[in-house]
Amino acid sequence: MPKARIRNQIRRLRFDHGEMTQQQLADLVGCTRQTIIVLEKERYVPSLSLAFEIARVFQCNIEDVFTYANEPERDGSS
C-alpha cells in the first residue's frame, strides 16, 4: 500500500507574499517558527485547523497550499 505524504507550497507562497519570513508566518497562524520550518521540510503534518489558518493567511484554498500525494510502492507494483 503506497504511503500517503502531505506536500505543501508554504515556502513558495511565503516568498510570493512579500517575502514573508518564517517568524512572520508563525506569528500570523499562532505557531512557532520551528513548526513552520518542519512544515516546509515536510517533516510534520499539521492539524486541520493550522492548515486552514495557513491557507487563510495566503488567501487561497487549502488545496493550493497542501496536496495529498500517494507515493508509488518501491517494488514498482501498483
Next chain:
Amino acid sequence: MTTFWIGFAALGGTLMVIAIARFIRSLVPQSGMRDVPMTALETLGWVGMAVSGFVAAGLGVLVAVVGVTDFQEKDSVRFIFWLMLIAGIGVWAAAWIALRRRGSEVVADERDRVILARSFSVESMVVLLSLVTWTVVLTEAFWDDGTVPLAYLQLLFWTTLIGGAMGRSLGIVLGYRREIDTDA
C-alpha cells in the same frame, strides 16, 4: 543448568547492548531535522534531563558513601538530598520562567503538544522498568528475611520518581528528533 544460565545472561546482555546502541543512535536527529532550532519545550527537555541526572547522580553518591540505612536515619544526609532536589526543581522552574519571557513567540504550539503527549510513553517505560527492577532485586535480597527495610522502599520511591522525570524529559528530546507523521 549452569550453561543455560550463562547463555541466558549472555543473551540478555547482548539485547541490552543492542537496546542501548539503538537508544544512543536515536539521539541523533533524523536527516532534515538537524538544522531545526530548538523550541522552548525542547530546551526545557534538555534542562529536565540535566536536572534529573544531577539529582540521580547525587542520590547515588549519597547512598554509596553513607549506605542505605544512614540515608534514611541521618538527618544531615536527608537534608543534603532535599537541598539537591529543591535546587534541581528551582533550576527547572527558573528555566521555564526565562523561556516564557522570550517575547511574543508562542511557547508551545500543536506540534509541541503532540511531542509532549508522546513523551508519556517513554516516562511510563522508565517507571515500569524501575519498578520491575526494584521488585526483583528486593524480593531476591530479602526473601529469607520476609520483610523489606523502610529505607529501601524510600529509595524505590525516589529513584522511580526521578527516573520518571528523566524519562519524560528524554521523551521530549527524542520527540524533536523525529518527524511527526499523523497519517502513520
